[in-house]
Amino acid sequence: MLLPSTPLSVALALSLSWPVFAAPQVKSSAGQVMSLKRRSPSDRTIEEWGVWAKNHKAGLEAKYGAGQPQKRSTGTNLITNQNSDSSYFGSLAIGTPAVSFDVILDTGSADLWVAGSTCQTGCENVPTFDPTASTSFQNQSTTFSITYGSGQASGALAKDVVQMAGFSVTNQVFAVCDQISSGLLSNPVSGLLGLGFQTIASSKATPLWQTLVSNGAWTDPVMAFYLTRYINQSNADSLEFGGSFTMGFTNTSLYTGEIDYISLPTTGSYWILPLSTLTVQGTQVSLPSGSASYAAIDTGTTLVGGPSQYIAEIFAQIPGSAPGTGNFQSYYTYPCSTSVSVQLSFGGKNWSISPQDFQLSQLTKELCLGAFFELSTGGSAPSWIVGDTFLKNVYSVFRYNPASVGFAQLSDFALANSGSTTESVPSATIGSAATSVSATGRSPTRSTSDTISDIKVSRTSLVSIAFFWTIMAIAGLLI
Structure with a gap:
């Protein structure tokens, strides 16, 4: 999660590879789908894992401060x-004509920024x-800067048309960055999309996302994630099928x-x-309230961080563990021979973390x-x-309304696609938006076109597009 003036989550700190383009935008009675792509890491030495772990902790600590419409759609x-569950990214399109970019999807921050063509460092x-290639670009002549634990990005604010998953927002404010810390971005990722609230x-x-939902563009005021697992899977590529990010609905084929x-x-x-509760190897760890x-x-964060005393209590339940x-x-x-069982509850059901993910x-x-690691956050x-x-x-x-986060059990269909190296990495196309709103608050409108246009893909991308339609059909999302 990346927050305002906070660190870019581990996702960006990790190396990103392979270009991925905006997901196909298609009109459907059920809605459009945005696929996520996942990248697997090359083998790391103990020293390399140590550097990664240290940077991950520093990044989070810096990030958290050591702040009547027409017909709606989905x-x-x-x-x-990416890199065996290190990060997950999707794609969107900016400008007129639209050009697609891959961005980290981060519920822990609220800014959209991408590297600009005049970028001098880190890109x-x-x-x-x-900006000169977009006829709808508007320079706001306002400086922008955001700091993450792993670096900083700075540039200027602008407005332009931004499209994602069949939605289009005119006059969307975003940042075009020309100074980016080395290692913050790596091909194919060009920036970050914050999915937190405006106040941060x-x-x-x-x-x-908040422009879309507040303008009534979504059928339901929700966005949802299904993330695949490839951690510690030796045959995983640096990029793998990563799941899906939905706007305006929940995909019932992915949960039960x-x-x-x-x-x-x-x-x-x-x-x-x-x-509210955290259970390790059948023993409940005492947690504070309030x-x-x-x-x-x-x-946008790879791992789980928490106060040192509770992290210590977690590992105290695992024989042979050591700081x-x-x-x-x-x-x-901890000993690799130990299968660690962890359950979390946030006041409702208990949710288990796979031993694969704990390792x-x-x-x-x-x-x-x-x-799980010790983390010190600051302020609020x-x-x-x-x-x-x-x-x-x-x-x-x-x-969005009522403000809440929900969890559900993954379906057999979702579990079957997790870790499968036969699934293709999604490739993006740019199509006509089915729903359009203005960041200035104008009522959303529906376009008259339901065809995919301006498809710009390589020959290898065509395989991924075929897979996209197959998945859509199986999931019952094809319209």
């Missing part, structure tokens, strides 16, 4: 999974946005049973829930690194940051 964007081999936006602008919604104890900033229990549900040293300080190691990495033949930031280590195990829903 949309889906297929996701890419080598990264697709960049050229460094730009002070209304986020893309009811969605367990928990109201936000505080609204208008992060997607926060109270962490604001000390608050946890940010953060799609890390050096770059692994604030992390814990961040196997450092030696016998020693493994845990995915929540004490816990719950990232993809947990979110891969559930179908997660972020509801």
Whole structure:
């Protein structure tokens, strides 16, 4: 999760590879879909894992401060999974004519920014946005800067048409960055899309998602994630099918049973829930109540971070575990022979974290690194940051009104696609938007076109498009 003037989540700190383009935007009675893509990491040495772990902790601490419409619609964007669950990104399109860009999807921040064509540092081999190529571009002549634990991005604010998953927003404020810290971006990712509330936006602008939902563009005031798992899978590629991000509806083919919604104890900033119980190896860890229990549900963060005393209690339930040293300080190691069972509850049902996800990495033949680590946040930031280590195990829903986050059990269909190396990485196309709204508050309108236009893909992308339609049909999303 990336917040205003906060660190870019681990997602961006990790290396990103392969270009991925905006998801197909198609009109459907059920809605459009945005696929996520996932990238797997190359093998790391213990030293490399140590550097990664240290940067991940520093990044989160910096990020959290050590702040009557016409017919509505739905949309889906297929996701890419990067580096074996290190990060998940989707795609959107900017400008006229529209050009697609891959962006980290982050419920822990609220700004949209991309690298610009005049970028001077930190954007080598990264697709960049050229303002002069868009006839609808409006320079706001306002400086922008955002700081993450792993670096900083700065530039200027602008307005333009932004499209995503079949939706189009005119006059959307975003930042075009020309100074980016080295390593913050890596091909194919060009920036970040914040999915938090406006109050935490460094730009002070209304986020893309909030413009859509507040204008009544969505059938239901929800957005949802299904994330795939490839962690510690040796045959995984750097980019894999990552799941889906939906706007305006929940995909019933991806979960079973009811969605367990928990109201936000505080609204208008992060997607926060109270962490009420935490159970490890059958033993419940004693947790505080009130604001000390608050946890940010953060799609832009890889792991789970929390106060040192409770992280220590978690690993105290695992025989043979030990605190890390050096770059692994604030992390814990444990015997790889131990299958660790962890359950979290936010005031409703108990949700299990797979032992696969608890094991961040196997450092030696016998020693493994845990995915929970000690984290110190500051100010009004929540004490816990719950990232993809947990979110891969559930179908997660972020509801605007009433403000809440919900979880549901993944369906057999969803589980079958997780970890499958036969699934194609989604490729994006740019199509005509089915629903359009203005960031200035104009009522949403429907376009008269329901065809996909301006398709710009390589020959290899055609395979992914065929897969996209196959998945849509199976999932019952084809319209």
